[in-house]
Amino acid sequence: MERLDAIDAEIVRLLRLNARMSNAKLAEKVGLSASACLRRIRALEHRGVLRGYTAIVGHSSGEAAIAVIINITLEQQTEDVFKRFEEAVRSHPEIQECYLMTGDSDYLLRVEVENAAEFERIHTEILSMLPGVARIRSSFSIRNVLAARRRPAPRRRDG
Template structure:
């Protein structure tokens, strides 16, 4: 029995266009998540395809938006960004304008790697990397305090990263 998963086909304008992923597509995605620098020939051998067929599938997965890019995962501590800080943000107003202003400004915060709208006691969680507590204090005083519409900022300095993954379960 053939195992397939359906995903929205971004190349089609209507919501009815779904693409099915078979075992080979999933195997390609899993392999690329582990090592995106793998050669097409090695990837093809790993998923039991010819090199041209494998390349066509990878290009198709890219065109569907399932592969958004190929990146290098850097050693943050070696690049003076070893401290992870999670920041909970509460805005003073819950209006579309205040959310938009905050989101635009948050993209310019030094070291900010993620920003999420959340439910619960906070409006946003931000995750940033910085060198140490001194550099974070400077960032807090020079940038975070000036984000538009912020009523409260709560800071959580990560003491130990138990694990981190960039891989999505497929």
């Protein structure tokens, strides 16, 4: 991916802090007209720099959901098996995150559940049915210590 210029980098930084910021406010903050700012946002989306917008949702019951971290090992590590697995994962909104990993497992997934029964349903109806799965290892969170933190700005190298 090509490097972002200073204005695009600032647009991305500001949207990471507040994706609901109006285009007019964003344009003002980066020193562009609203139409020029919107063109840059659309270009960033087209290039895949901005891949979507999301909301972090609290739980109305007052009880926090349980985060479950799932390590998946596939039967084979081929491009076709990876592709089929990833397409299947994308079709299940219950899976909030999925990462291709190095190390002992092939993928790390994150789901949030209200209780063990809900996880059992997800395990039975979704995880165990994903194509190419050889092993599933799940860990339940006890308490959320830190979440949804923005990535720090890269350090500048002088010299």
